[in-house]
Amino acid sequence: MNNSLRDFLSFVDTVKKAAHQINSSDDIIYILSHIDADGITCAGIIAKLLYLLDKPFILKFTNTININFLTSFYERADPRNIIFCDLGSGHLNMISETLKKAESVIILDHHVPVENLDTFEKNSPFRLIHVNPRIYGYNGGYEVSSSSVSYFIAHVFSRKIGEIVDLTKYAIIGALGDSQDVGDKKSLIGLNALIVNEAKKNGVIEEKIDLLILGRKSKPLYQALAETYSPILPGITGSLEGALKFIANIGLSTGRLDMENITLEDLNENQKALLLEKLVERISIAFGDKMSIEEIKNMLIGYTYLIKNEEKPMLMDAREFSTLLNACGKLGQPSIGAAMLIGDKNMFYDKVVTLYKRYRYSISEAVKRARENIRSFGKIKVIDGDNWLEENLTSTVASIMSQNILDGDILVVFSKEINGAVKVSLRKLRNSKVKNILNLMKQALLKLGRGEGGGHEEAAGAYIPLEAKEKFISILRDIAV
Ligand SMILES: [Mn+2]
Numbered sequence: 001m002n003n004s005l006r007d008f009l010s011f012v013d014t015v016k017k018a019a020h021q022i023n024s025s026d027d028i029i030y031i032l033s034h035i036d037a038d039g040i041t042c043a044g045i046i047a048k049l050l051y052l053l054d055k056p057f058i059l060k061f062t063n064t065i066n067i068n069f070l071t072s073f074y075e076r077a078d079p080r081n082i083i084f085c086d087l088g089s090g091h092l093n094m095i096s097e098t099l100k101k102a103e104s105v106i107i108l109d110h111h112v113p114v115e116n117l118d119t120f121e122k123n124s125p126f127r128l129i130h131v132n133p134r135i136y137g138y139n140g141g142y143e144v145s146s147s148s149v150s151y152f153i154a155h156v157f158s159r160k161i162g163e164i165v166d167l168t169k170y171a172i173i174g175a176l177g178d179s180q181d182v183g184d185k186k187s188l189i190g191l192n193a194l195i196v197n198e199a200k201k202n203g204v205i206e207e208k209i210d211l212l213i214l215g216r217k218s219k220p221l222y223q224a225l226a227e228t229y230s231p232i233l234p235g236i237t238g239s240l241e242g243a244l245k246f247i248a249n250i251g252l253s254t255g256r257l258d259m260e261n262i263t264l265e266d267l268n269e270n271q272k273a274l275l276l277e278k279l280v281e282r283i284s285i286a287f288g289d290k291m292s293i294e295e296i297k298n299m300l301i302g303y304t305y306l307i308k309n310e311e312k313p314m315l316m317d318a319r320e321f322s323t324l325l326n327a328c329g330k331l332g333q334p335s336i337g338a339a340m341l342i343g344d345k346n347m348f349y350d351k352v353v354t355l356y357k358r359y360r361y362s363i364s365e366a367v368k369r370a371r372e373n374i375r376s377f378g379k380i381k382v383i384d385g386d387n388w389l390e391e392n393l394t395s396t397v398a399s400i401m402s403q404n405i406l407d408g409d410i411l412v413v414f415s416k417e418i419n420g421a422v423k424v425s426l427r428k429l430r431n432s433k434v435k436n437i438l439n440l441m442k443q444a445l446l447k448l449g450r451g452e453g454g455g456h457e458e459a460a461g462a463y464i465p466l467e468a469k470e471k472f473i474s475i476l477r478d479i480a481v
Pocket residue numbers: 038039086110145146178
């Protein structure tokens with residue numbers, strides 16, 4: 001079953017089985033979904049599909065699956081048909097133990113599945129349809145997101161229902177939310193690329209190589225630059241004042257003094273080229289000894305996925321769209337994001353933008369403090385958010401900072417205390433020699449004898465006791481590279 005060749009036809013076979021199961025049910029379908037942008041879009045696509053098929057459904061979000069959550073869900077809802085979105089593959093044992101009376105369970109996921117899948121499928125107390133491209137040889141880390149998996153299901157009905165092809169944009173937003181844009185010039189690859197092609201062919205998405213600054217039409221250029229963290233722009237990121245000066249200095253504002261009204265979208269190709277050149281210059285003065293001009297350019301330009309026929313300024317760029325959904329999840333309001341995908345967009349857009357602004361503010365404050373608090377322990381860089389870093393911001397701060405620390409192997413970020421424990425996020429740094437950060441973290445937790453967590457090759461996170469922080473770092477120092 002686990003062959004290393006990509007077996008597209010068998011994958012499509014399973015997709016069709018899931019589509020058939022959905023189509024043949026008239027009972028309420030429960031959708032249980034993860035809260036990040038990929039989870040929200042995965043659930044949004046399925047919910048929209050069920051709506052178009054006239055099937056009743058209930059949508060519920062959760063950050064993680066555990067036995068308590070599943071048991072209480074089971075007891076309260078007594079569900080017959082359940083679809084898991086962006087979770088479930090790693091918890092098949094728990095799912096089959098708790099949802100005993102269910103008739104059908106469909107899992108749409110791209111995380112690493114449990115071992116001995118065949119046994120689960122054979123002994124399952126319900127009809128189990130497990131749609132995970134990893135089973136068919138795809139790399140779930142960067143070739144396909146859960147939102148893409150759910151689009152494949154919807155696609156089965158696309159000849160009958162014309163509106164379905166429009167859902168390709170949600171699949172793309174989810175894949176970008178999971179940072180799967182790892183192809184040449186930040187393009188999507190693998191099964192995600194098939195969906196991009198379908199979206200382009202049908203005029204849903206326009207793909208073009210451009211500056212990767214978020215907020216191309218939704219905010220003034222100076223603000224968009226000040227809010228750019230990937231990469232951090234020296235003297236500009238985090239400083240509206242610095243961004244204004246930069247634009248004035250490079251001569252972009254001549255003739256149009258109203259900085260509030262110039263957006264990235266307003267610049268012509270020459271002005272964009274000038275902006276790129278000056279940004280590269282600015283970064284290379286600060287980091288030129290560690291990055292080539294080519295590398296710096298590749299951080300600033302790449303494929304952008306523009307959603308056509310979209311007039312809401314923050315929804316036009318698929319990357320920006322995904323940051324909105326991500327903010328909803330981080331602030332515990334994923335259903336508001338989902339409602340914008342499924343229901344009346346005009347009704348929910350403003351609420352989503354409000355959440356995004358709140359989240360953005362918290363992140364920029366946290367990054368500011370993080371930049372002042374980097375400590376080095378050999379190849380390990382530590383940011384201890386002791387009494388200032390909220391648990392729900394820790395992983396985002398770690399991801400942002402990991403792209404901007406140029407020496408060392410591993411970044412470790414601690415949150416502030418939560419009930420005697422701290423959240424710890426680990427990231428591989430840009431030029432790291434570490435291969436698999438998850439394995440490294442697991443080894444460290446084993447040696448520590450406490451704490452638990454998860455993740456993948458590039459990023460991992462766990463909860464450890466507050467008093468174990470120092471010990472954790474020293475263990476990491478011993479076992480890393
Ligand atoms: Mn995902």
